[in-house]
Amino acid sequence: MNALERLESMCANAVERAFAAAFPSALEPVQIARKLVAACEAGGPNGRGGRRFVVRMSSADFARFEPDRAYLERQWSAMLTRLVERSGRPERAPDVRAESDPQVPTGTVAIAVESLPEPAQLALRLRKGIPPNARMPLDRRTVVGRDAACDFTIVDARVSRRHLEIQPDGATFRFRDLGSSNGTLLNGVRAEAGELGLGDVIAVGDSELCVEADEA
DSSP states (O other), X not given: OOHHHHHHHHHHHHHHHHHHHHSOOOOOHHHHHHHHHHHHHTOOOOBTTBEEEEEEEOHHHHHHHGGGHHHHHHHHHHHHHHHHHHHTOOOOOOEEEEEEOTTSOTTOEEEEEEEOOOOSOEXXXXXXXXXXXXXXXXXXXXXXXXSTTSSEEOOOTTSOTTOEEEEEETXXXXXXXXXXXXXXXXXXXXXXXXXXXXXXXXEETTEEEEEEEOOO
C-alpha cells in the first residue's frame, strides 16, 4: 500500500467512525466478514506461525454477539482459510478472535492483525485429493505415494507409487522427489528437493499437501 492509499484508508476509517458515533446501527456478521477479507488481502504481519485477526467491537455489540461468538469465530476463520488456500500463498490457516473494546464506536469494528508463534509440532494434511483431509504428524521419515505400503498414501493416478519422502533435519524438515513421473511442486514451483515449513504446499499429480500445525 503506497502513501496515497494509506491516507485514503485513514480518511475513510475516520469518516466511518464519526458516522457510526453519530448514527449507531446494528453491526452484522457479514460486515465483519468483509472487513476480515480486506485485512487478510492487505497482508500485514505474517511470521512462520501465521496470523491472528482480532475483531474489536464496542461493548454493546460484543454483548450482542457473545451467545454466538464461538460459532462466528469458527466461520470467519474457515472463510479466511479458504481465501488463503485459493490465493496459493504458503500460510498457516488464519485464526479469528473477537474482543470487546470500549474505544470502538457502536456499529463499527476494528481489525488488528497479530503474528502467531511457530508451533512446536507440524503435520501433513491432504487438502486436495483422496482420501480427503488425510493427516499425519511430521515426526519421522515419511514416504508419500500411491502405493498402499507408503506412510502417506494418496489415491491419484498421476502420483507415482513412491513419489517423495520427507525427512527430519534437525528442527526442520526436508523433502526429496523420488524420481516421480510427474514431478513435485513446492508452493507452485517445480522442485526436486527443499525445506518445508508451516504453511508450505506440495503439489503431486492432481493432489495437494499442506504443512500445518499439529494442534494435538
